[in-house]
Amino acid sequence: MMKKIIQITSGRGPAECNFVVTNVFKRFQEACTENDIQFSIIEREIDKDFNLITSIILEVEGESLDNFLNDWIGTILWIGKSPYRKFHQRKNWFIGCFELEIPKENQINSNEIVYQTMRSSGNGGQNVNKVNSAVRATHKRSGISVVSMESRSQYQNKKIATTRLLLKLEEENSKHLKNSIQEKWINQTSIERGNPVKIFRGEKFLSS
Template identity: 80%
Template sequence: MKKLIQITSGRGPAECNFVVTNVFRKFSEACKKEAIDIEVIEREIDADFNQITNILLEIEGEHLNTFLSAWIGTILWIGKSPYRKFHQRKNWFIGCFEVEIPKQNNMLANEIVYQSMRSSGNGGQNVNKVNSAVRATHKPTGISVVSMDSRSQHQNKKIATTRLLLKLQEAENEKLKDLANEKWNNQTSIERGNPVKTFRGEKFL
């Protein structure tokens, strides 16, 4: 079983991005404990404090519905602002949502062309020596994405495929309830009450 999960600060302040970053860490730890595979599909970082504002994850494992029942919804962190020393607010809310997985069929798979390419940017001496990055292109539309997130070409192909399918789904459903709209709705619909999970303090216990 696979699921797409979005963890987002919505339109909250910088403190909420701090919470997203730490909740992602706790979520990853929980997945590892339950032998659930986790892959980062998209990640948005704020420019001021280098914290995660929005992250899209693909998880795969057994009994995901039971596992996610403790995570899907509003998540509350109770703690002092790490950025504004004298700020009085102590309750910070973010959202964790399930996003619809784009469907892939055999015909669509035959319409995708993969191209290996050299990774670029930071990553040490080895990253530029192997063609580990992958570009996935949908031939009929020309829509193209690149993944160089992993040193493994196999993993990059998997990530690129998911990203491309998401883009295709967004394009196909642009006038309806497409994925981009769904994700935006998630970012604007965080409820400030009845949290499904609460963390406290700097260690997020």
């Protein structure tokens, strides 16, 4: 089964672009479900003002993944009125969806990673609190540690934590400046406007 890592980002745009990222991610989730594409959230950045997604990194898996992503990878346009600035004239808001390089797991020996299970923290009364489903992955040599508690499945959290740790290790490796940290920065600062691969319109984000 094919696997890829993608990033949906506002490219350091204004709050309206974060609003678009948040809603486009919802549409992307729906499309994944309709096409039997599995996805896991690797990293999510939230803005402080409106609690919107500024950037999200996903691991996606499925058959015919290239065909599916052809409709998403590139510039995405939302045509709509700003929900935050009533008299703002601009109606075209651009975000980006990019493919990131998959970290090379074979460069790290599996015995260099230590896994620890723990109780997930969530809203009171949720079943997720009653089992040790969260997973902490620690790279012994560097001491870098990450936690995944997004899923109720310990197996899925271990998988997410491993990918998240590998990305973190790449970011910390100063010898590979062209790795994901540089790639993420480029993606967040240079979104090409024009020729969007997908266009959404209005408050309901209808695709056209």
